[in-house]
Amino acid sequence: MAAEPVKRITDIGPPSYEKFLHPVIKKNYGLWKYHETLAPGVLCHVAESGDKLFTVRAGSPRLLSVQSIRLFADLADKYCGGYLRFTSRNNVEFLMDNKDNIEALKKDLLANGFPVGGTNNAVSNIVHTQGWVHCHSSATDASGIVKAVMDALYDRFTHENLPAKLRIALACCLNMCGAVHCSDIAILGVHRKPPKVNHDTLPKTCEVPTLIASCPTGAIRPATVNEKQSVEVVEDQCMYCGNCYTVCPSMPLNDPDNDGISIWVGGKVSNARTTPKFSKLAIPFIPNNPPRWPEVVEAVVNIVEVYAKNAKKYERMGEWIERIGWPKFFELTGIEFTRYHIDDFKNAGLTYARSTHIKF
Amino acid sequence: MAAEPVKRITDIGPPSYEKFLHPVIKKNYGLWKYHETLAPGVLCHVAESGDKLFTVRAGSPRLLSVQSIRLFADLADKYCGGYLRFTSRNNVEFLMDNKDNIEALKKDLLANGFPVGGTNNAVSNIVHTQGWVHCHSSATDASGIVKAVMDALYDRFTHENLPAKLRIALACCLNMCGAVHCSDIAILGVHRKPPKVNHDTLPKTCEVPTLIASCPTGAIRPATVNEKQSVEVVEDQCMYCGNCYTVCPSMPLNDPDNDGISIWVGGKVSNARTTPKFSKLAIPFIPNNPPRWPEVVEAVVNIVEVYAKNAKKYERMGEWIERIGWPKFFELTGIEFTRYHIDDFKNAGLTYARSTHIKF
Amino acid sequence: MADQKRDTKLLDELEKGPWPSFVKEIKNASKTSPVCDDLLGQLELSYEEKKGHWKHGGIVGVMGYGGGVIGRYSDVPEQFPQVAHFHTMRVNQPSGWFYTSGSLRTLCDIWERHGSGLTNMHGSTGDIVFLGTKTDELEPCFKELGEAGFDLGGSGSCMRTPSACAGMARCEWACYDTLKMCNDVTHQYQDELHRPPFPYKFKFKFSGCPNDCVASIARSDMSVIGTWKDEIQQDDAEVAAYAAAGMDIQNDVCANCPSKCMKWDGKKLSIDNHECVRCMHCINVMPKALRPGKERGATILIGAKAPIVQGALLASVLVPFVPADELMDTLKELVSRVWEFWDEYGKNRERIGELIQRVGMSNFLDAIGLDPIPQMVTAPRDNPYIFFKGEE
């Protein structure tokens, strides 16, 4: 038979996860009974059948070269029959049925610069975004701050000595791809100047009605500049969200002197004990200070340490703050409370203290 | 000297309360030590000095004839040296230093049709408004419903056998002069049809821009009718709040078949235990059924009785509901949950259940 | 005296039952006042037709005042000519609604002479409400009231009649003198009360402690609620007495403490006062054993209102604590700045609470010269939409 023209492969979707499951998992799928933590970063899941699955979790910078991925593959072959996974917070998990391999694997990981930890009441990896490595929107870098902060919290990753899980996330702009809005501690890149309209390119690159509609505060008005249809920004009404820039390249907000970092605290996702919570503003602004953002690192470490010292067992950051009250949080951390902390967006009224429940 | 022209007396303000204080009060002003309840409606306040002040609280219809007020004055003279007061919920309080007068006073009050009670964990008087007796705005009567409901709850006024205080309020329209928005049970008159614009009188009686601005939902649009400037109401956008009618007489909402009563529950004002709460919708609509509104009475009594049976000691209505959860409240009371219960006003999103905390 | 002549079949139903009947009151008053007869008639008509029969508003009043009288006209005056006019007068109550029999009789006599003889004791805002009279009677009635030492309360876009809980007169928990404060504020702002100067109404209410017996946190633009700063006064012997008398201190008291700052070991009650949020529960339950601390004063809150227009608001904390003896001065200073701001920026019919929502609390604080503090919020913002001000 004559060769058929090769059909282009599309819409096949991802490969089935079933192909990648460790035989112990396959056998005990859905039949796990309980788990134990053997050491920080080392879990043992026990099946109804009595079978055991061991997991070693290693920290990762998320931005990985193929070289490092191959290293993980090699280690998986060496110790795990080739089976491994990544977690929802970008850690690597090596999966094995042989307890004896754990220590050797840990040693190899450490030798290659990958720490083991992040389980239970540890700081886990920082969920983060692109920053200056890849995004046009960013008010700060992502990977650099993450590296600097995790260096400082390294021992909190390799030890399980916090009151509860502590989840940090970073997003480099208000789009919040790191979904920082529900994190124990959130590091968020912010702009502080309205977009600078590029009237030359705007008419060609953007649809004016869409652009005007994009602004949550209605700060953008049609304007005619140099006889061309363009827009102007009512600066007082702009809160630098960048949504206009997302829909129109001619509205850049970047501004080295005014871009920087804000810190948010007390969010959570899990339904454990309390319902999920949004993160709330702790520090409105810290200037960008690459390469190691020492002020940001210091701010995060301070919050972590005050929390570690004061919260009760099982209390997540937000649960602790709700118990002691926000005034106390600001007092204990030494963070200044400013006009920016008071909400003025849509549901602001509901955040005003509407009772006389006050501690003195 | 020649008689001076009499100067018109204005801006003298109210007489000083000091003139009206019982001598025991004067003496022990600010020096009270504690109080006890001697019986429902009978309080004893003890001063640091050891002096005692006895209070007998009588229920009142609030709408009082001078005849009844004079009766109170007579009783005050007979038993209290002439001293009495009214409460923030329109009850009458007789103040005396002689314990021995209590029973006689109670007897006289009862003989004249005024019950004693309303203290502590009793139902107190219903704070209410004008209704058809005096207001142009009302979607229902006030005094009639109050009378019918209090007849049914009479024993709950004269006995202190509820889990906690139970405060009922009534307002005959959304202006909520009875401030029903923070009551354990609120009875609220509601319209259900948009205003019927009177195009003839409108141009003379109302300012169109003010009228348009008055509508919270932007349902009112300028229109020209019979060549006169007037307005039209986009019926879909109207939620019958009546604010347009308040600013413009030509927008009446009255409609015998569609006016009626809604019932709200779980509000509170005090800071005791929990912070103050708004009342929440229980029953969206019950038709007006004068003279005794049996369906309203039944609905209120049902809620009171289910609460009385199920709440824990010290639990106000709203505290109880928050503990058991709203689904359980609807289940226990047999009240139907409808589309109207789900908020769709400004902060609606915050009332959606944003967790998996669910009881089955 | 006029005999009962109307057929009030429906209303008569409301004479039945144990609770005092307003219908009886109207009938009572009708003995001396023919007006009440027509009122009954019109009301019976409303009961038959299930709708009110009053016309919309109408501006009437006494000379020189912009408020204090609510104009009211029947829409069926031919049928009920006596209530063709049926205006109410709001008479400013004495602080705390304290009276002597004599003062009440004086009021009754005046109102019998000049009106229907019907009242509300009291209106929801706190006034003595004289219910129903004709335009002609307003000025004579006002004159007699003045001579008896009474004045009108507020209506319209003015400071409304302030009110106060019984406070120090009859309550051991009053943390400041609510009656005096209410009285002083009312007298201080007579002009603002009688001559509507504002974008809309402005209400003060004064409660002596967080129980808030005048519902000030729900119903006043400026709410002053007593509280204390130091430790709850505790009498251990009385605690023991409550326990001995059968009180379940663990469950009734400690378990209901919102800040969980109380411990009961079966013998000794300990309160971690730094964690206490001054909710009053424990004090309410054990009034002989526990009392508010000695360093007393008040929290000042702002902006409560009913739902119209932008949704109901509870008052929110403006100043967490003002010592009792500084309260009047602080209040006056604050009020003048708040009113100035409202005057300048408030829209027509915009309550102060709505204005604050519209411009944002921080801008409002700037304008009135208060520093933002975390006690003003239940939590900081959770959205990143911050209006940064130029480099500071």
Next chain:
Amino acid sequence: MADQKRDTKLLDELEKGPWPSFVKEIKNASKTSPVCDDLLGQLELSYEEKKGHWKHGGIVGVMGYGGGVIGRYSDVPEQFPQVAHFHTMRVNQPSGWFYTSGSLRTLCDIWERHGSGLTNMHGSTGDIVFLGTKTDELEPCFKELGEAGFDLGGSGSCMRTPSACAGMARCEWACYDTLKMCNDVTHQYQDELHRPPFPYKFKFKFSGCPNDCVASIARSDMSVIGTWKDEIQQDDAEVAAYAAAGMDIQNDVCANCPSKCMKWDGKKLSIDNHECVRCMHCINVMPKALRPGKERGATILIGAKAPIVQGALLASVLVPFVPADELMDTLKELVSRVWEFWDEYGKNRERIGELIQRVGMSNFLDAIGLDPIPQMVTAPRDNPYIFFKGEE
């Protein structure tokens, strides 16, 4: 192999310290990929100038797909020509991010041939992110991926790449099969994933229990969270063992129970399962003693998103409980109705959660044919602004 040639003084600082360094990764990759060199250069420039150097977007992609590639161009291409184009490809990860060493090597080889050799393992939505390549390489790379059994994930106004927690593969608490569900949903809606049909993005995330290890309640338009309906499975012997081992069951477990439905008398733990809100806390703390019930399934929630534009939303309850074996069918049925409604009424760039806010939950429920139930709200409305529908 290219030698390190750039001066990266600032970035070099980020090679220091114990946490694995992304700079090392880039330098590593630069051994085989010259692109990385220019990436380092441009990044160093960003670090010097404190600003990004990427231009806004740009529509590039593979044939027939409307998403899966994020176009990216340098704004200083003269200085860094290798990253003049630097597009990322989103490769759809296998459910639960499970791999074999072989599959990872295949991916590495493809990406070394066609791109920078840099990845994100993984992107925030869950994809394998191939970080940086030129337009010309997109199609060949896609072809090789396809041959290796991989496909692209989503970008733009499409269904985005769904993700799932480890679930039944590695967790005793999975109340339904998250991996299968994620995989099936992804395959079911390939067209919606690759060819943007919607007003905006639509994300699914699947968590096996209320711990929600993929943050679905915060980050997905449709969030499926495992739960159970019957009683917590309890092993009294193991409870006793925990107590014997020193666990303070009263304080660690019972006191943290949000519904206060647990009692510990020193010997026996009793749970009032009707009051339990399935928060997982007690189970989390005593995994050997307590387990989710046997009647398992999931809660379906809707509408989570990040703040842009109308403020962040957490997902809210749409269906309180669907038995595990009905989940796929129920989901498909729901999704089709939700998408239909969104299609018709959603504005450009309006997420489903925002649309629900705009039209009101009740109208949304009507449209998708679900009855309102009290489990959908934390409380009924507190404002009286009810849009009554014609007499029913």
